[in-house]
Amino acid sequence: MKKVWFLLASMIVILALSACQEKPQPDDRLQAYTDLWNKQKFEKMYDSYLTSSTTDTFKKEDFVKRYKDLYKDLEVDNLKVTYKKPQEDQDFKDKEEVKLPITIEMKTLAGEINYEKEVTLTKEKRDDKEDWYIQWDTTFILPNLEEGDKVRIGSIPAKRGEIFDRNGEPLAVNGQAYEIGVVPQDFNEKDLDKLSKLLETTPEYIQEQMGQSWVKPSHLVPLKKYPLTQKEKVEEIVKIGGVLSPKTEAREYPYAEATAHLIGHLGNMTAEKYEKLKDKGYSKEDRVGIRGLEQLFEEKLRGQSGKSIYIEKEDGETETITEIPVKDGENMTLTIDAEMQKTLYQQMKTEAGTATAIHPKTGEVLSLLSTPSYDPNEFVLGISSSRYKALEENPKKPLLNRFSLAYSPGSTMKGITSTVALNNGLDPNKTFSIPDKQWQKDSSWGDYKVTRVFTNDSSVDLESALKFSDNIYFAQIGLETGDKNFVEGLKKFGFGEEIPFTYPITASQVSNNGKISSEIQLADSAFGQGEILMSVLHLANSYCGIINDGTMMKPILLDSEKSAEWKTELLSKEHAELLKTNFRKVVTEGIAGKAAVKGKAIAGKTGTAEIKSEQGTTGTENGSFVSYDQNNPNMVLAILLEDVAERGGSTHTVEVTKRFYESWK
Known part of the structure; x- marks a missing residue:
């Protein structure tokens, strides 16, 4: 009989100890939450870890979409959210709310973001089960991001390096070009065929450009660019009523044919080139060196565009989160004598x-x-x-x-x-x-x-x-x-x-x-x-x-x-x-x-x-x-x-x- 009582007593002690061990701890909950965050499991983060007040304030769809959209737009990589437990055990007994620190690190298109966040965890009882839940707000996404703020991406394009001859004569410079365009209200469609032939295009193309949704009767609709070296041709084209030729920024090669094979030129990014260059910060819309020194020294001439991630407040004020300063391309001087x-x-x-x-x-x-x-x-x-x-x-x-x-x-x-x-x-x-x-x-x-x-x-x-x-x-x-x-x-x-x-x-x-x-x-x-x-x-x-x-x-x-x-x-x-x-x-x-x-x-x-x-x-x-x-x-x-x-x-x-x-x- 004594033996039976001893066994019963032992079982009661074991059950009591087990109950104590199974009791949820806030640091374990936070660790689990950061693990999901690192894996970008946003749905589960929302469903299982946020306080009731948080889910009342933020809809799941908005929560998940905002994370996914921002991380995509900011090109977030190497996300690392860390909670380091203190070496000494903490006593959470009888506490209803605790604050624990985490570190958030990530690489973005504008550089690294690294900040600390103090997380508030609250004890809540749901379905007769007590657990710790996280009081979430928008500062978890980016530091100082408040509801109603907009996250913006700023870009300052780098000036491409220019190429000069031994005497300082320009061989490839950031110059200008004529941009031929029509003002719809001043253009007579009877001149459509004549204009299309001069531009070496089709009447349908011109009509398509003029029919875009943004076009207003008084707006200039761009059709084609011409180098400054083709001034005579441009003068012939603008004789047509409603056709104008304002100057616009463009890469310019003043010695044209004389230096073409040596200098090369810029061109549109092809799918093949993009696959090779996308890891170097290029976009599909970038222009790259094609042929000659423009291609050979692309990396040196290109420079690095400045990029920033900043928060725009409702009152118009901005706060920069991270930025990469613009770095203009390097100029080059050749031994070539351009006049020779x-x-x-x-x-x-x-x-x-x-x-x-x-x-x-x-x-x-x-x-x-x-x-x-x-x-x-x-x-x-x-x-x-x-x-x-x-x-x-x-x-x-x-x-x-x-x-x-x-x-x-x-x-x-x-x-x-x-x-x-x-x-x-x-x-x-x-x-x-x-x-x-x-x-x-x-x-x-x-x-x-x-x-x-x-x-x-x-x-x-x-x-x-x-x-x-x-x-x-x-x-x-x-x-x-x-x-x-x-x-x-x-x-x-x-x-x-x-x-x-x-x-x-x-x-x-x-x-x-x-x-x-x-x-x-x-x-x-x-x-x-x-x-x-x-x-x-x-x-x-x-x-x-x-x-x-x-x-x-x-x-x-x-x-x-x-x-x-x-x-x-x-x-x-x-x-x-x-x-x-x-x-x-x-x-x-x-x-x-x-x-x-x-x-x-x-x-x-x-x-x-x-x-x-x-x-x-x-x-x-x-x-x-x-x-x-x-x-x-x-x-x-x-x-x-x-x-x-x-x-x-x-x-x-x-x-x-x-x-x-x-x-x-």
């Missing part, structure tokens, strides 16, 4: 070709051009589909950036071959007997023969070979140099390696596999055919290395870059002087006589590269000319023009070069 670029463009604009000018002592790139070109202002303001189609289908490919490509250098290669051969023991005074127009080493070459264009000399030394661009002479000294020495010599000029230049340029190659596989290939490569490929930038810079007595500078495009040597000891000073003398004779006594300009001592080397599938067939010809003024050797100019066979070959390029020198300072 423009002058060169004027001489080449109808050609398919490319050109560059480099200072041989510093490596500064003064001009970098691709022609024909396009007006980037059209693209940034919204080019018409018909206009874009015309550019795409133009056989001269004005959208193609040619200065980044590699071409067969033709006979301009002979200056480099001369350097390699001299370094490998060539005696410049040694004469080669070349009596005929064609030559082959022996019968092992089969039907293949090297052909020379001019037969002025039958006893040919280096001077004569350069003056008259003798393919046979250079084929023979190529064979004497040997494939191994020839390839090693070209590697010293930077063949086969990345060009250390700000703008991506195709690397020059000795051949498709980097090797010379036969005597015929070696002979061809020595006079600039074979599989040799060079960009116009590398070609000009290689001649800079010769003219600069064996030191080739790293080509630089940004004013902030320091001049630095890229390749040294390319040839001796003695050999450099010899080649410079011969380059001058190419103009005074040789095949580039049409390059002579009064008051200048033009020197250089011509080149014609025939692009064909096999010997014996006719292909297209590219004509090149690398030149400089020995009276003022602060610029080496290389021009390559495509498809010159019917226009005099490389002589045509020489004539274009001459016109540039005559018109440039």
Whole structure:
């Protein structure tokens, strides 16, 4: 019997202890609530944890919607609501209300929000069960947010960095454009067809714009933007009654076609680009750099828009919760001389070709051009589909950036071959007997023969070979140099390696596999055919290395870059002087006589590269000319023009070069 009583007593004690342990504690309730908050389970937060007075004041629909909408609009991420229990147990016995602290942290589109909140928990009895409930108000969402307040998002767009040339001339600036629009009450619909044709759009589009809900009879309805460079066209359009052309902010490219491929332009965000850039703070409405330096330096030029989250009180006062200050994009200054670029463009604009000018002592790139070109202002303001189609289908490919490509250098290669051969023991005074127009080493070459264009000399030394661009002479000294020495010599000029230049340029190659596989290939490569490929930038810079007595500078495009040597000891000073003398004779006594300009001592080397599938067939010809003024050797100019066979070959390029020198300072 005693044993039974003992068991009953023990059970009573256990039940009493269990009842005590199961009694709800406010800190446990708050911990559970913050766990739900971190998971953004707003419905359950409302249903199970809020006081009766709270649910009487705030409807569930409003509570849940406000949290969800604000967190979405503010782009809330990494939400972290924390209640840290004190190390010592707290005594909540006999209390009907307690206050406990929490910390609320989150990342938003305008930066981090971090604040503390004191939470009031009240004991309530529901369905015969007692528990702790939270007295909620709007300050749980954001600090100091009161009922009736509005949460606003402020944005201050960053000014995009501008691009200038070496003399401070603007190449890409935050300028203006004409915005063509109609005032409905002043516009006669009889002019609809005429206006649509001038704007290269449809009458339906104009009517659609004029029919928008916001339009009032006296409002200007925007239709299309035009660059300031198209002033004459705008003046023609605004002759139509009711059509106006106020100026509006726009990215502007003052040198238009002359710098299009180098500078690029802004364009609309595509879905593909947005996927790549959305984590960097871009929106679908942002405009980004398309092509050229606008794209290459997008991050630097773009800057960072200022953003803020603030509360607007009913009386109009505001209180900032968090903000990211605006950071304007960085300006850039190039080594380019815009007026030189423009002058060169004027001489080449109808050609398919490319050109560059480099200072041989510093490596500064003064001009970098691709022609024909396009007006980037059209693209940034919204080019018409018909206009874009015309550019795409133009056989001269004005959208193609040619200065980044590699071409067969033709006979301009002979200056480099001369350097390699001299370094490998060539005696410049040694004469080669070349009596005929064609030559082959022996019968092992089969039907293949090297052909020379001019037969002025039958006893040919280096001077004569350069003056008259003798393919046979250079084929023979190529064979004497040997494939191994020839390839090693070209590697010293930077063949086969990345060009250390700000703008991506195709690397020059000795051949498709980097090797010379036969005597015929070696002979061809020595006079600039074979599989040799060079960009116009590398070609000009290689001649800079010769003219600069064996030191080739790293080509630089940004004013902030320091001049630095890229390749040294390319040839001796003695050999450099010899080649410079011969380059001058190419103009005074040789095949580039049409390059002579009064008051200048033009020197250089011509080149014609025939692009064909096999010997014996006719292909297209590219004509090149690398030149400089020995009276003022602060610029080496290389021009390559495509498809010159019917226009005099490389002589045509020489004539274009001459016109540039005559018109440039």
